[in-house]
Amino acid sequence: MKAYLTPILAILAKDLLLERRTKDILVSMLVFGLLVIVVFNFAIDPTPGMVAMVAPGILWVAITFGGVLGLNRSFGVEKERGNLRGLMLAPVGRDAIYFGKFLANFIFMLAVEAVIYPVFAVMFNFSLAIPGLIPVALLATAAIAAVGTVFSAMAVNTRSREVMLPILFLPVVVPVIIGAVSATGALIGSGDPEDLTRWIPFMAAFDAVFLVVCPVAFSFIIEE
């Protein structure tokens, strides 16, 4: 088990160290996410009824599209200097590379959400003291990172990867985004409370399935 985890954690530690040096991913994701929230805050009439209705959607648009920017960079940094080949030369299964990159993407997205949620709560005037927001955020972010890691590896080999990634990735994660929006709406009081019991198990099942399927797909994608 330790032998399996060591390269995964090595990739995670390497990505965190690279990000600490360059700040490429976090800054772009964060700025984009905050801009979405600010723009929508000015674009809509912030009456309580309107806010409760559209806020969950705005939040998850900011997180998902910000995430796309980070996911684009995730394999961009591996491709630019041929470093993906360096990873592939290690005596580990391709799934270990996948899980290392997935964990890094997951952590970057969570870090950005840790800033976006409070800003969002202030700007749209709702309470953050809702414990249910955390599992919804964790489940949806895991799904976005799981699917996004695979499509990032796929898109990086195309000529217009910045365009290809959202085109490939968003249709697959649409059910999760709908689930996250509905569950968040139920938690902040604008949606049907039954959405929670419907969408949280769905997102958990989505994570379970895609965290099995994606490493296998990733192995085929990075092989020529």
Next chain:
Amino acid sequence: MCLAGGLTLRARYTSDDTFDHGDYAVSIRGLAKSFGRTPALRGIDLDVPAGRALSLLGPNGSGKTTLINILATLTKPDAGQVRVGGIALDKEGSRIRREIGVVTHDPLLYDDLTARENLRFTCRMFNLDRIDERVEHVTDLVGMSNRLDQRCGAMSHGMKKRFSIARSLLHDPSVLLMDEPDSGLDQEALGLLDALISDRSNARRTVIMTTHNLDRAIALGDRVAILSNGRVVYHEPASDVDEKSAREAYSRHTGGAR
């Protein structure tokens, strides 16, 4: 990799992972690979005995890099069989990667990490023990100890190449695959590279090296092969080859002067 006092830095694996060399360290039969409709390799047969060095020559586009990439498990062949240390390439790529060190055109180093951080990362990817010891040792071998804490992005191509060679030696591989390792190196680095390849203190190390330098190919290889149009068109012991005959053979088989 032997250090002073007989300390060895062989990668530590469990007994059931013991690497069996068989008769040949590398054995290739009928290897073919195409990219779209363009054939890169058209039925390569090649054997490299354990502990020997093979120099691969050939014009651009002759298939040298494709061959190295296939041996390095980076590219899947369309047809043919490849065995490295007796292990079929298509069956146990992960096990083979433990035994091969690869130097590619790209240095495979992260520009925003220091050389030490890059090498330590590789050690962790290979699950190696005594990481600091290995890093110090391989950088000594390539004469770059004083640059270990410099970011790779601030290094010249030649310096990166040296660290790339160091990187390939970290796990003390029994098969070293080097794709034009001499490109971009200064005279001092070339001397270190030559010493590394011709070092027979590690009797089990097999080297397959591509180069455009005919003199180096003859001087460092136990055998010299020429690839042209995806085929091995010439394969002779280096002891039977002198520079003139090699030049003639190269011109004859590749259709170009050298």
